[in-house]
Structures are given as C-alpha cells and as structure tokens.
Amino acid sequence: MLQIHQFPCLSDNYGFLIHDPATGATATIDTPDAEEIMRQADAKGWRITDIWNTHWHPDHAGGNAAIKGKTGAIVTGPAEVERIGTAPDRVVDEGDRVRLGEIEARVLNVGGHTLGHIAFVFDADNVAFVGDALFALGCGRLFEGTPQQMWTSLQKLTALPDDATLYCAHEYTQSNARFALSVDPENIALKTRAADIDRLRAAGKPTVPMTLRMEKETNPFLRAPALLPGMADWEAFADIRKQKDNFKG
Ligand code: ZN
Ligand code: FE
Numbered sequence: 001m002l003q004i005h006q007f008p009c010l011s012d013n014y015g016f017l018i019h020d021p022a023t024g025a026t027a028t029i030d031t032p033d034a035e036e037i038m039r040q041a042d043a044k045g046w047r048i049t050d051i052w053n054t055h056w057h058p059d060h061a062g063g064n065a066a067i068k069g070k071t072g073a074i075v076t077g078p079a080e081v082e083r084i085g086t087a088p089d090r091v092v093d094e095g096d097r098v099r100l101g102e103i104e105a106r107v108l109n110v111g112g113h114t115l116g117h118i119a120f121v122f123d124a125d126n127v128a129f130v131g132d133a134l135f136a137l138g139c140g141r142l143f144e145g146t147p148q149q150m151w152t153s154l155q156k157l158t159a160l161p162d163d164a165t166l167y168c169a170h171e172y173t174q175s176n177a178r179f180a181l182s183v184d185p186e187n188i189a190l191k192t193r194a195a196d197i198d199r200l201r202a203a204g205k206p207t208v209p210m211t212l213r214m215e216k217e218t219n220p221f222l223r224a225p226a227l228l229p230g231m232a233d234w235e236a237f238a239d240i241r242k243q244k245d246n247f248k249g
C-alpha cells in the first residue's frame with residue numbers, strides 16, 4: 001500500500017513524498033522546493049529514488065536538478081519538462097504505466113494548464129496526483145491549452161471513482177471558494193464546504209487532499225454545464241474559466 005507524506009512548501013504549494021514500504025522506493029511528486037523536500041525525506045527516513053513531474057512549471061520541476069544531483073533519482077515526466085533545463089530520464093504520457101517499487105500508477109494526459117501536463121493515478125489505492133489540472137474548488141489556468149482540451153482533461157479525472165482521493169499541488173481553496181460561491185450561490189453542499197474550509201484554514205490545516213465526489217458536487221468548473229445550461233459543456237466551462245480569470249474577490 002502506498003504511503004503518502006504531504007507538507008506545505010513555497011508560498012502555497014504542497015510537496016508530496018510517496019513511498020513503497022515493500023521496496024523502500026520513494027518518489028517526490030514534483031520538485032517545488034528541493035531543500036524542503038530533502039529535509040522532509042530525511043525526517044521520514046526515506047531515500048528519494050524517483051522524481052515524478054506533472055508539468056514543466058518552475059514550482060513543479062525547478063528542483064529536479066538539485067534533487068537528482070544529491071540523490072541520483074530517476075526523473076519521470078512529460079517531455080515538456082526539458083523546458084526547465086534537463087530532459088526527463090523517462091518521458092511518459094497518456095496510457096503509460098510507471099512503477100514505484102511494487103506499486104503501479106498509470107499516466108493521464110490532463111493538458112490545458114500546460115500542453116503536456118500529466119496526472120498519476122494509483123488505481124489500487126484509489127488515489128491520484130493531479131498537479132495544477134484540478135484544484136479543490138478550482139482548476140488550473142489555461143496558460144497553454146484550449147478550453148476544449150482542458151474540459152476533455154477534466155473528464156478523464158471525473159471518470160475516476162467518486163470516492164477517489166485527489167492530491168492537487170496548491171492550497172488555493174479558500175480563494176477558490178469565494179469565486180465558487182459567487183457563481184453557485186444556492187449550492188448547499190458548497191456553502192457547507194466553504195464553512196469547513198474556513199474552519200480548516202483558521203486552524204492552519206490543509207484542505208488537500210479532496211474527494212472526487214466533493215468536487216463533482218461543489219467545484220464550479222466541473223459543474224459548469226449545470227450552471228450554464230443551453231450551451232456545449234466545454235463552452236460552459238470556458239465561460240466559467242473566463243469569469244474566474246476576471247474575478248476580483
Ligand atoms: Zn503550474
Ligand atoms: Fe503550480
């Protein structure tokens with residue numbers, strides 16, 4: 001069974017160390033802060049053997065060289081990671097399978113935030129690492145892809161089991177909730193969740209991970225077709241995305 005260690009780093013990122021106790025294999029999901037990741041691994045007594053990147057942005061792959069230099073870790077990620085300096089040792093994309101010791105994950109292409117953005121899905125553990133594709137009550141900005149592409153990507157994530165646990169890379173939830181309430185004000189589940197989020201943050205606790213079921217009920221991007229009926233699903237998504245980009249909350 002996969003062991004997961006989550007910790008905050010940089011201003012609003014989460015670091016994740018994942019560990020296969022049977023073999024000792026340990027991967028860092030992305031490399032937002034090399035020093036903090038190394039410190040956290042030492043504290044757990046885990047030796048980093050792998051770096052798994054979701055996309056090329058500096059707060060996700062910027063620590064690759066430092067961690068690889070110190071540990072000799074193998075870098076697995078989308079080809080676009082080469083934009084940050086060095087190409088991954090193993091390039092992966094949709095449909096590929098990757099192993100952490102005896103534990104297997106499959107790769108989804110969830111492009112849109114960046115074109116090559118991937119997610120890692122551990123079916124046996126019902127867990128997915130989604131990077132900046134889907135956030136708690138939000139989704140990644142469309143820096144490179146089109147709304148159609150992002151909508152298709154989000155459908156791959158919503159096809160996972162409703163009780164899947166999703167780990168996203170940023171603690172953006174409280175500000176996402178302000179926007180969500182502005183476009184979906186009658187949603188009781190959302191109001192309840194927003195209050196829970198405020199309570200968690202006031203106590204200094206993370207709102208990540210989240211369940212897919214909760215996102216389906218409350219995330220305005222996934223709910224776009226219900227919020228804006230009468231247009232194509234991806235067009236409704238594009239509309240909500242644009243509203244969020246312009247939201248001053
Ligand atoms: Zn990003
Ligand atoms: Fe990011």
